[in-house]
Amino acid sequence: MTSICVVEADGSSVWEGKAESEPVPLVKVLSPWRDKIALVGIEACPLSEWLYGALVESRFQIVCIETRHAQRFLSSRPNKTDRSDARGIAEMMRLGHYRSVHAKSRASQLLRTTLIARKRFVDHMLAIEDTIRGLMKVHELKLGAVHRSGFAARVETLLADAPDFRMAIGPLLEARNMMLKHKALMDRQLSQVARKDYVCKRLMTVSGVGPLV
Template identity: 95%
Template sequence: MALYVGLDVSLRMTSICVVEADGSSVWEGKAESEPVPLVKVLSPWRDKIALVGIEACPLSEWLYGALVESGFQIVCIETRHAQRFLSSRPNKTDRSDARGIAEMMRLGHYRSVHVKSKASQLLRTTLIARKKFVDHMLAIEDTIRGLMKVHGLKLGAVHRSRFAARVETLLADAPDLRMAIEPLLEARNMMRKHKALMDRQLAQMARKDDVCKRLMTVSGVGPLVSLSFKATIDDPNRFKDSKAVAAHLGLTPRVYQSGEIDRSGNISKCGDKLMRHALYEAANSHMRISKKWSTLRAWGVKLAKRIGSRKACVAVARKLAIIMHRMWVEETDFRFGKPPVTQPT
């Protein structure tokens, strides 16, 4: 008889439940949240296990990959769907959750999520690290501005390339502040150098990748946006329709419909926040900075006059997600289109 396994993963220990197809329990217990102990526990039933279920969590991608390499059939289940199923149980314990996940596998009542490839995981880790790195650098700059403002030293609007020189100029009139400001300024300057190095390496990576080079034919899409899109989507064939990509990234409106009520609200903001922000920046660049005419840009500019530039950028970002996915699938470059011919008066 086929067996089904539920894994409830925590930082140190993982609760395990093995059940038969008729629902009877075979084994319940715990193992360390490491690949080797988990494989060791499941090995006695290796030939009988039909499916292993694991809830999406920070450790799930790592454990998923290890169990797949060990020959187990495993699915990673969607968190919100699992919580709704498990909330029907009167007691909330790790043991109960593991049993509930095993029951989901047995009944086929689960919604699987895509687990990214190792390459996409590494690329996404690098992009998130860069984002946090830049956030901390900007936080230090704001701290320097705030501390100097208290003493009447106003930096004003200054380009980041001249930020350090401007601070040094103001400190010349207030040497007593050097003890407080100089360590922050040195840390900021060092972080700026490392950011430039990281950006250079990411740009080289994008130029060597065929998919990224194709995506960068879109005006406003640079190395960071193209790499982020590739790391987030991972496998373009997992979307049957390109329009589903926009919904996956949270760029489609929320809908509430009940009886005679039918309302469309703001975008859902589900999915990857980093990718959604990158697409918004690309859309903003495509509409405002790029001067080359395109059908998409003309549509966005026309829409901005009617609903405002911010909402229009969101709409263009949604179209960009669809277009970039289609470009990836069809292996084609961006089509700018032809501007309308104006008749001479």
């Protein structure tokens, strides 16, 4: 739940209450004052960019405020409760006593999520490759130095001479190969995004810099 406080320009309280920490409930609560609220303040948190974007789309003027600066201001208040913090943030907006932080656009958030997902995806794929190497090495089936494009073929060659290990290694190799295909697809899609971005295009003019790092 998110505590909310609406105040007049003179500091008098208009409304205090709570709403679910989701866009629709927050917009619904604030809608009666949509044309009167000069500024909405929201403290930076994991949900702030999501809520920020929704409130902007609903035509609210909103700032995302820097957490440490806000905490210093709020710590000076007598009662440390969510309700008191909401009133304190309302006062910060009224007085202009805040430091805003950049809130990413929805497109930037989606791109960041995709890049994080790709990183986790690649990490898991590499972990499977390391597992295959380790399990085979125990039985003196050494892959040696091999490029990723030749990894599967090298494993298959070794398994051809040691078919008893296919039950253990086969499913891992199949999962790894499927992940490699999905990684290639994800890389192509991200490369297309990078080539449409002005900053990325400029960076790619540097020798050795590609669409993905």
